[in-house]
Amino acid sequence: MTLVDSPEKQVSLHEQAVRQFHEAAEIMDLNPDYRAILAHPKNEVIVNFPVRMDTGEYRSFRGYRIQHNNLLGPYKGGIRFSPHVDLDEVKALATWMTWKSALCDVPFGGGKGGIAFDPREHSQSELERIVRRFTHALGSNIGPDHDIPAPDLGSNAQTMVWMMDTYANSTAAANRQSVKGVVTGKPIESGGSLGREKATGQGVLFSLQHWCDETNTDFSGLRVAIQGYGNVGSNVGRLFEVYGATIVSVADHTGAVIAPDGLSAFELADHVAETGGVVDFAGATNCSADDFWSADVDVLVPGALENQITLANVDQIQARVIVEAANGPTTPAAEEQFLAGGGEVLPDILVNAGGVVVSYFEWLQNKSAQPWTLDVVDNKLRDVLLGAADRTVVAKGNHGCSRRNAAYIVALEKLERVYDQRGIFP
């Protein structure tokens, strides 16, 4: 995906991710050898595979799995289903996963994958064949101690259980029970964790609560706009409402709705489940994209796609704080402008890390064959995320830098310490 952020600048998403990395590496003076290693993914796997459609015809699909870094543990990251998926996008997303795990002290590396197609255009049986054939094509490139996929945009718990079952059936019978942890984000009955479905939204809540404590802001007085009302956005909406915030406007791929006095996040989630999108929700009024971006709110939560907040719309934003639930939703130029105007950006690698943290909990539960209660999951997630947010605030003070650079620095310092200890083979 190429972005035109200003007439003189064309930046791909991966280039953008690498620039962010170099900016933080420069501030903290990261060892140049580690800098060279971390600027590229270790492995880039591309698979082309045929799938039988319901009509009986075969169609060829292209899938990706990028393994950015595994210094701290197995490669870890979601599988994205979207027509926009390409090598550049998954490379950027895999890179961000490495920083996320390191920032949160989770013993995983970074990976990401995807298939370039629109899941909405396929029946359940076609989807199942696409997912199983993709998993088979990835073969031993994934594994419970090697590379562990999870849900992302366009994929879900059903996708994960198909992946697990396909992987298990390609494993020797005697070892089949020990490979449940090859994916996370599974349904509970098939080895999933309580709290995983809402984990990313839960982490967004903890991150904003942390910022509210830091800035003496009353969470329950906040007015909020959310872009995306899928897994992440709808959990953010419902959790924020439970804690007293007012959801004013929501946008997704079908359009946008607004209710200046607040809408019911729960009823909107039901409406989306029934109709496939937010438009025509009875509890609000349909509105334009401009109305959404310029809504009278304190908090803007981009929770859909990358590159949504650009120089073209950043000046419309009324919110004081952008809470990056999606990966890479704010372009560097837009962020610079927003910060210069006195706004705050809570960065993606911190804000949406709840998903990977609870994935780690799911993996631990699979290894020990012991389920945890929801309270245990939520409390441990809170501890991990508040710890990461605290370390970010300290690094921000020490280096006098942006919150994004500070989060990167915490992650990079951890990776640097481990490279120092292990050295570079051979």
Ligand code: NAD
């Ligand atoms: P999802 O597929 O469940 O939902 C995606 C949402 O984005 C939908 O509401 C869809 O309508 C909306 N959308 C799609 N195209 C859009 C467009 N052009 N304009 C406006 N809205 C559009 O996906 P998700 O799992 O909720 O992921 C959303 C974001 O959060 C992605 O950036 C993903 O990488 C990130 N994320 C997800 C997780 C997770 O655990 N699912 C974890 C970390 C980060």
